[in-house]
Amino acid sequence: MPKQTQELIVVTGASTGMGASAARELARRGFHVLAGVRRDRDADTIRSPGIEPVILDITEPEQVEALAARVAGDPRALHALVNNAGIQVNAPVEALPMAQWRRVFEVNLFGHIAVTQALLPALLRSKGRVINISSIGGKAAMATYGAYAGAKFALEAVSDSLRREVASLGVQVVVVEPGGIRTEMASRGVATANHLAAQMTPEQTERYGSLVQANNTLMAAGTASGVTADAAARVIAKAVTSRKPRTRYTVGRDAALIIPLIRMLSDRTLDRVLAANLRRYHPKETTA
Structure with missing residues (x-):
């Protein structure tokens, strides 16, 4: 029997997208995956041989504690924790309500830290590993991505x-x-951005309305041309199973090209590059 069959892996945010694909890929490779989902219907969808759904909102301490107890009570070693749960909320810094700032950081940063703290004793015993799912946004913060990129930048620092x-x-x-991934996250992000844009003051709409529309169009285009969730899952599985994993893996051609470029360019040059790229997506002005 392969060694993997005797080991556990926890994947948070496994209801859809990369998390669900990663859970299936890791189960296919012989691991027993504890797949964190938030709703019973998602548990019914993901449940399959090698995948055991667990109700887990990483911002709820009681559910994090229950996960840690489930792991501690299992005789199998915890091979890896994949911190994948996340939300995308896009709005200009001026216009994003503070409650939304706090929510983004609770899910995209503090929740990951809470789960990591809870499972580190098991990982220390097994000499396992932590896989943190960041983003190209953890290296470059585009306009309207302040909250999302801020949490991802912080996750990169915490990981280091x-x-x-x-x-x-x-x-x-x-x-x-990851760069652009064909998942539901981008469509949910566009819907959230439009909802937040509708709450902007008239002055804020005048300042940022076309910018929000341009970013929504760019986000949709980047997702449509991105890699599949299954392709991303294979990279995650590589990070989980490689005997000597790299400290960082990119997912998708855009991430592989852009992240090294960011290191080479000055801030002002990068500003111009990002602005020029975004300009193509601004809504065209109509005349009567």
């Missing part, structure tokens, strides 16, 4: 710090940085 803390203890920390 954690890696340097636990490497000598046998735990590896890996960051996965």
